[in-house]
Amino acid sequence: MNFIENFFAKYSQEQIEKWFKQVCLAEAISWLFLFSAMVWIRYDRDGLLPTIYIIIIGNIHGLFFTLYLLLLFNAKKIYKWDDEDTVFALLAGFFPFATIWVDKKLARFDREE
Numbered sequence: 001m002n003f004i005e006n007f008f009a010k011y012s013q014e015q016i017e018k019w020f021k022q023v024c025l026a027e028a029i030s031w032l033f034l035f036s037a038m039v040w041i042r043y044d045r046d047g048l049l050p051t052i053y054i055i056i057i058g059n060i061h062g063l064f065f066t067l068y069l070l071l072l073f074n075a076k077k078i079y080k081w082d083d084e085d086t087v088f089a090l091l092a093g094f095f096p097f098a099t100i101w102v103d104k105k106l107a108r109f110d111r112e113e
Contacts, residue, residue, distance in 0.1 A: 008074050017078060017107075020071045024103035027068050030061035031096045068093050079107055 008016060037054040044050050072093075076086050089106055092098035 004070060004073055008071075013078055016071065016074050019067075020075045020078075020107060021103050023064060023067045023071055024099040024107070027061070027064040027093070027099045028097045030057065030064050033057045034061050035096070065093060068099060075107060081106065 034054075034057050037050065037057045041047075041050040041054050069090075072086070072089055075081070075089070079085075081089065085106055089102045092102045
């Protein structure tokens with residue numbers, strides 16, 4: 001994990017917060033597009049366009065998911081999360097639209113302890 005910490009050390013805390021919030025939203029939106037791709041491919045299994053669409057959207061969603069996981073460790077330090085909060089935030093990446101919850105509830109400085 002030192003590699004990740006060293007990489008993000010050159011950026012300010014405000015910049016990392018901004019990126020984390022944007023990635024949380026982008027990851028949730030990419031879930032929506034991924035669901036639309038799955039519905040489209042279900043009704044048109046042999047079509048070329050749905051196949052291309054799901055490949056592109058799947059790769060974009062994978063990118064945002066990876067960025068979310070990378071920024072999660074920096075967000076843990078910034079927001080002073082304990083292990084329980086970190087596990088919830090980590091698991092939220094695996095459920096549709098749960099990263100919005102992380103952005104709105106966990107990623108705040110004024111949370112009641």
